[in-house]
Amino acid sequence: MKIDISKLLSTASDSDMSNKHSAVLVYNGRPIVWAHNSISGSKTYHAEVSVVKKFLRIKGCVLWNYKE
DSSP states (O other): OOOOOOHHHHHHHHHSOOOSEEEEETTTTEEEEEEEEEEEEEEEEHHHHHHHHHHHHHHOSSSSSOOO
């Protein structure tokens, strides 16, 4: 399995936080969801939380709502 490092860097650069990072979720050996850390109002969200949330949304499951 290969992860495109340039895509990780590009995704991280989309973050509105000073400490930019991203996460990728691999499913069945393939990278399928990319996300970055973010701020919404006074709350911060880790990239790992965002990537799991996006994956669950793809699968039709929403456990919680927040703005990205």
